[in-house]
Amino acid sequence: MRIVVNKYLIGRRFVGIALWPFIVVKDSLLKEDEAFINHERIHIRQQAELLVLPFYLIYFVEYVIRVLQYRDTQKAYRNISFEREAYYNEDDLDYLKNRKLWSFMKYW
Structure with missing residues (x-):
């Protein structure tokens, strides 16, 4: 897992996103925000468990x-169950x- 700073890879309303195997953030200061990075690491684990592409499909359908x-x-x-798990923990x-x-299934 690697943290990448790039404000152009994500939408205006987001400050960061987990795109397996990367965490993309808009601002380098976010790399120091432990709770934020932990939230995104939880998403990385969810993505790995579901072999990445099914994660995005389930995420979209649930949304x-x-x-x-x-x-x-x-x-x-x-x-969304993935977000509930990440925010809660x-x-x-x-x-x-x-x-x-x-x-994440506990949060459905």
Whole structure:
């Protein structure tokens, strides 16, 4: 996993994104934000568990379902199971050491 600083690779509304095997951030200061980096590392683990491409497919399908459910794009994003796991555990810097396989399923 490598952290790449590039403000052009991600959308305007995002400050960072996990694109296996990289974490892309807009600003080099984000590399020092431990909780943020941990959040993105959780996504890297999720992507690896699902062999990358299925992760993106499931993520997109779940996002569409949540948009229909909540009628609010931000609320839909925050309720994607992958995001729920990452947000809930981003402050626990030891989370990935103890995380069980496919733990995101607990957040469906």
